[in-house]
Amino acid sequence: MTMKAKILIVEDEEPISNFIETTLKSNDYSVLSARNGQEALSMIPSHCPDLVLLDLGLPDVDGITILKHLRTWSSTPVIVVSARVDESDKVEALDIGADDYIVKPFGTSELLARIRTAIRHSTNIRSGASDSVFTVKGLKIDFPKRLVTIDGNEVHLTQIEYKIVCLLAKSAGRVLTYDNIITELWGPYALKDNQILRVNMANIRRKLEKNPAAPEYIFTEVGVGYRMVEE
Structure with missing residues (x-):
């Protein structure tokens, strides 16, 4: 029997929490709920959820504070679900360690897709799984051969271009902030200049x-970063 993934909803607005809970249960997830930050901080270590859906505007502790605390000891996937639409809020949450950021209101299909991506990525990291080939919509990246092709035709990338593509592919479906990418490729002391x-x-x-103005593979999250498409 397959074990259900356990998700903790941290949301103080009861109608929203109930809606998410109903959606998740109907899609065969096990669900826990916390109405404030302190309750969430006590439930995470005791229940060990597979993923946390975290609202930022909680009545007692700001969600950013919870995320900072959680990342000092846990790599549990966290998807921020917030009404805050400022790019600075998104960037801060993702840089601190959120796996994704969804703005309210949201569609259930989008929420479920983001959850599947975050859980799958976390499972692969824990198991040490690392696919040697990434394929999506005709794009193929053969990591051992360092070969990139589109519909079977080789794409000639510079070394740094190849590293960027690989970094995004290995986190397909997740947003990587500009600073995340720069730090990963050029080191923690690199100038955080997005122009390069x-x-x-x-x-x-x-x-x-095919049309750089309407990309199929790599999408820009304006003011935040980039995301590789995932099938």
């Missing part, structure tokens, strides 16, 4: 996309 990243991304899109 944008130049490289423009070159990558010219090589990968």
Whole structure:
């Protein structure tokens, strides 16, 4: 018998919490609920959820504070579900360690897709799984061969372009912030200048996309970062 993934909903608005809970249960998830930050902080270590859906505007402790505390000892996937739409809030949450950020109101299909991606990514990390080939919509990345093809035709990328594409592919479906990418590729002391990243991304899109202005593979989360498509 397959074990149900356990999800903790941290949401103080009861109608929203009940809606999410009903949606998750109807899709065969096990669900826990916390109405405030302190309750969430006590439930996470005792119940060990597979994923946390975290609202930022809680009545006692701000969700960012909870996320910071959680990341000092746990890698449990966290998806922020918030009414805050400012890019600075999204960037801060993702840089601190949120796995994803969804703005209210949201569609159930989007929520479920983001949950599946976060849980799958976390499971792969824990198990040490690392697919040697990434494929989506005609794009194929053969990591051992360092080979990128589109519909069987080789794409010639520079070394840094290849690293960017691989980094995004290995986190397909998740948003990586500009700072995340720069730190990963150029080190923690690199100047956080997005211009060099944008130049490289423009070159990558010219090589990968049929129409760089309407990308199929790598999407821009404006003011936040980039996300590789996931099938």
